[in-house]
């Protein structure tokens with residue numbers, strides 16, 4: 688019999704996760720799975736449960752929680768030889784990965800997707816010795832995301848990040864950056880560096896519209912230091928989904944990127960605080976198989 692593990696974070700969303708477990712179990716049983724349910728209690732539980740599922744050759748792992756639970760689940764399978772199929776039931780505020788994969792944000796509809804026989808192999812990014820699924824950012828926008836409170840997220844949803852980002856964009860602080868990729872080098876004062884794998888960041892789907900989940904590329908954007916008037920142009924370009932077309936923005940795709948700075952600069956990885964520079968990014972093409980509509 689095929690084996691499925693449902694990893695549930697009871698605290699996600701409006702603490703509704705447990706209400707959905709029974710229906711998920713029913714659907715998976717109909718699909719011929721024996722189902723095990725693993726409830727998280729604290730940080731890294733989802734990673735450990737998922738690692739167990741890999742070691743025990745489970746066929747499917749379902750993440751029922753927010754982006755935090757999903758990222759932890761993915762981190763648990765990325766390094767394993769046996770990687771189960773992944774089901775995503777988004778219960779978070781933002782749900783970037785689900786958005787990028789066109790998985791419904793309505794919970795009942797997302798659960799229905801588990802009936803699907805379709806799946807999509809998606810890219811994962813290596814980030815030093817861990818992984819990312821959406822974006823790595825360094826610079827002002829990265830700093831801004833820490834300022835977003837849970838209250839703002841709940842009240843304004845994805846808009847909270849944009850509002851907070853806009854505030855910081857007007858302060859125009861830049862950092863010296865060195866970016867090496869595939870034998871090329873960019874060096875200079877930069878306002879923001881973004882490395883995106885998907886088109887959805889903070890629930891906003893226009894920051895990196897060219898990034899596809901399965902194109903085998905890291906889409907990079909360098910916004911160099913500039914004056915406030917030009918900066919206003921950048922904001923407009925972001926809102927229009929045309930950041931890459933701005934004449935001052937340096938855009939490239941890469942398989943590997945090395946980011947260093949003489950300043951002490953912290954990164955933002957999938958919306959959470961990440962390592963301080965230097966960091967190495969590397970694409971792992973078509974690495975995880977996700978159930979889709």
Ligand SMILES: Nc1ncnc2c1ncn2[C@@H]1O[C@H](COP(=O)(O)OP(=O)(O)OP(=O)(O)O)[C@@H](O)[C@H]1O
Pocket residue numbers: 696697698699700727728729730731732752753754755756757778779780781782
């Ligand atoms: N039983 C639990 N009670 C409280 N916190 C938990 C529990 N289990 C896991 N956690 C914590 O919940 C966090 C993940 O929460 P979640 O999956 O809702 O993601 P999120 O990033 O907070 O979502 P979003 O910000 O999009 O709403 C992890 O940091 C984990 O440590």
